[in-house]
Each structure stands twice: as C-alpha cells, then as structure tokens.
Amino acid sequence: MNIVVCIKQVPASSNVKVDPVTGVLIRDGVESKMNPYDLFALEAALSLRESYGGTVHVLTMGPGPAQAILKEAIYMGADDGILISDRRFGGADVLATAYTLSSAIRILNEESPVDLVLCGKQTTDGDTAQVGAEMAEYLGLPQYSNVQSLSASEQDIDAPAAIHIISSLGNELLHANISLPCVLCTDADISTPRLPSYLRKCRMDPLMKDLIRVFTLDDFADKDPSHYGLNGSATSVERIFPPDKSDHHEVLQGDPRESARVLCHLLKERKIV
Numbered sequence: 450m451n452i453v454v455c456i457k458q459v460p461a462s463s464n465v466k467v468d469p470v471t472g473v474l475i476r477d478g479v480e481s482k483m484n485p486y487d488l489f490a491l492e493a494a495l496s497l498r499e500s501y502g503g504t505v506h507v508l509t510m511g512p513g514p515a516q517a518i519l520k521e522a523i524y525m526g527a528d529d530g531i532l533i534s535d536r537r538f539g540g541a542d543v544l545a546t547a548y549t550l551s552s553a554i555r556i557l558n559e560e561s562p563v564d565l566v567l568c569g570k571q572t573t574d575g576d577t578a579q580v581g582a583e584m585a586e587y588l589g590l591p592q593y594s595n596v597q598s599l600s601a602s603e604q605d606i607d608a609p610a611a612i613h614i615i616s617s618l619g620n621e622l623l624h625a626n627i628s629l630p631c632v633l634c635t636d637a638d639i640s641t642p643r644l645p646s647y648l649r650k651c652r653m654d655p656l657m658k659d660l661i662r663v664f665t666l667d668d669f670a671d672k673d674p675s676h677y678g679l680n681g682s683a684t685s686v687e688r689i690f691p692p693d694k695s696d697h698h699e700v701l702q703g704d705p706r707e708s709a710r711v712l713c714h715l716l717k718e719r720k721i722v
Contacts, residue, residue, distance in 0.1 A: 450503035450564045450609060450629075452494045453554055455584070456487040456522060458515045459574040483518040486569025488642035490635045493599060494567050495526045495643070501601060501609055503564070504528045506557060510538060510549055519661050523653055524645035528660075531557070535665040540679035543575070547583035549677055552669045554588060565612065566632040570595055578634070585632035592632040593625065597639050620700075 461480040494505045507522040509515050510533040519530030533553050541549060557563055566588070571578035578594065585592030595617040601609035609629060616623040617636060627633075653660065666672055675681060699715075701708040716722045 450497055450501050451506075451561050452497060452503060452565045452567060453506045453508055453557060453563050454487070454491050454494045454522070454527070455550055455566065455568045455580075456491065456507050456509050456518055457484045457569075457572050457574075458482070458509065458511050458518045459484045459572055481514070481517070483521055484569055484572045484574075486571055486573070486635070486637060488569075489637050489639050490567040490569045491522055491525060491527065492640040492642040493635050494565075496640065497565070497599070497601075498526075504561075506531060508550065508553055508557075509533065510541075510546065510553075516661055520653075520657060521645055523657070523660060524647075524650045525643055526646070526649070530661045531664060532661060533664045535677075537666050537674045537680075538678045540682065541677065542682035542684045543577050543579040544583055544683045545677055545679075545681035547580045548587055548681065550580070551584045551587035552671060553664050554584075555670065556664065556668065562630070564609070564629045566590070566630070568632070568634045570634045570636050581632055581634035588632065590630055590632050591627055592634070593623075593627065594634040596633045596635045597622070599633060599635075599639070 458481045461482040491505075491507065497503070498505050505527045507519055507527045507530045509519060509530070512534060513532075515534070516530070516532055519527075519532060523530055531553060533549060538545075538549055554563060554566060566584070568581040568584075570581075572580075581594065582592050593614055593616050596614045597617050598615040600613050601611070611626045611628050612631065612633070613624070613626050614633065616625065617638075666674060666677060679685075701711055713722075
C-alpha cells in the first residue's frame with residue numbers, strides 16, 4: 450500500500466497571539482509540536498504497512514522549521530517526508546490549505562499511485578476538522594471522518610482493494626467498506642502511537658537530506674498564486690473571542706425525509722442558512 454499521512458506543526462502552548470491585521474496565528478518564537486491527532490493517523494499508517502507492506506509518506510505544509518515534525522515521523526517509522534513550503538502559501542484558510550495539500554498529493558500520485566490518504570480528525574490550533582473532507586473533494590476521492598478502526602477487507606488480505614472502517618457517528622457506529630484510493634480522517638481511539646526510535650534516529654539522520662523533499666508553488670501543475678495562501682482563501686478572520694459553552698443539543702429521529710425537513714426549518718428559523 451502506498452500511504453500518504455498529512456501532518457501539521459501546531460503551537461505547543463495555548464497562549465498564542467493573533468495578528469490583528471491578517472487574523473492568522475503568530476507562530477514566531479512559539480514552541481511547536483506535531484498535531485496530537487496526526488500521531489494516531491501516522492500510527493494507523495505504520496500498522497497497515499506492517500500488515501500489508503508498502504510505503505508511508507508524511508506530508509506537511511509550513512515554513513522551514515516544520516521539517517522537525519517530518520523528522521519525528523521518520524524516527525517513528527515513516528519512509529520519507531515532503532515539506533510544502535513557499536511564502537505564497539502563507540495565511541491559507543482551510544480551503545486553500547486543502548487545495549495546496551491535494552496539489553502535492555497529485556505529484557506523489559504521478560510518481561506512484563497513492564492508495565490511501567490519512568489525516569488526524571482535526572488540528573488543535575484551528576479545530577475546524579474540514580481540511581480532510583475538502584482535500585478529498587479536490588482529489589475526487591471518497592472520504593470518511595471520525596474513523597476509529599480500519600483494516601483491509603477480508604477478501605483482500607494480500608493486496609487490499611478496499612478498506613473496512615468503523616466510524617463514530619456520536620451515538621452509533623458506522624461499518625463500511627471503502628474502495629481504494631480514499632481519504633480517511635482518524636479519531637484518537639484508533640490506536641496508541643508509538644514513540645520515536647533513538648536507534649532509527651541514529652540510522653536516519655545521516656540520510657535525512659535525501660529523505661525530505663521540499664515542494665514549492667513552482668513544482669505544482671497549477672502555478673496560479675491566486676489559488677493559494679491568503680489570496681486563495683475563501684474566508685478570513687474578523688475577530689477572535691472565547692465561544693459560549695453549551696451542551697444543549699437536539700436529536701432528530703424517525704423518517705429521514707421528515708428529519709431533513711425539520712432540520713431545514715430549524716436552520717432557517719435560527720438564521721444559520
């Protein structure tokens with residue numbers, strides 16, 4: 450299996466300031482780490498490779514220092530890493546980020562067909578949980594979120610053509626077989642991430658310059674800068690404030706058509722749509 454795992458470098462502290470002009474996080478001088486949810490996606494990829502063979506690539510978008518999490522992932526067992534880094538990518542919202550990641554995955558797919566793209570269900574700095582689904586849309590692939598278990602379908606033990614997943618729907622679990630290639634966003638319940646290996650670090654550090662590649666806008670098929678970064682973002686941050694906390698929720702049950710009608714009415718009544 451040829452697997453791509455999308456990871457992200459996030460602030461290690463919740464005390465992060467926001468640029469009042471651009472509305473993006475000020476990351477300079479802030480200690481960073483790999484997004485915790487991405488660790489579970491990486492472990493799932495490594496486990497699949499151990500069972501069925503193949504390659505695990507890790508992919509991240511960010512400035513030069515983001516190479517640190519690519520190295521960490523390689524120490525954990527990933528085969529190589531790709532850093533997407535270009536000033537023209539800066540300030541991207543979820544839509545522009547998804548487009549940039551999908552552009553890089555297209556390059557990898559041309560080199561060797563990608564069977565599976567894994568992401569953590571969300572990041573701790575944005576918490577939107579939208580990039581995986583939007584990336585799948587750009588790639589034209591099926592996608593499931595909140596995946597708590599995945600394995601090759603029983604009839605495809607040697608060369609998986611489909612993945613069996615269990616996805617959390619809140620009060621229920623969804624079992625599904627998904628044809629490869631596909632995009633899956635994993636939940637924290639899917640695995641226990643392994644620790645980076647010191648012995649592997651010693652072996653890999655001398656090779657790191659050959660294991661990590663850098664993609665810029667010039668490497669993409671679409672080189673239009675208006676599709677990336679702030680210029681390609683469909684949304685912008687006007688202000689940031691702590692949200693009101695509430696555990697109130699409503700559950701619609703019964704006939705799907707009637708539930709959809711009620712839901713539509715509620716959304717219009719509350720001026721959400």
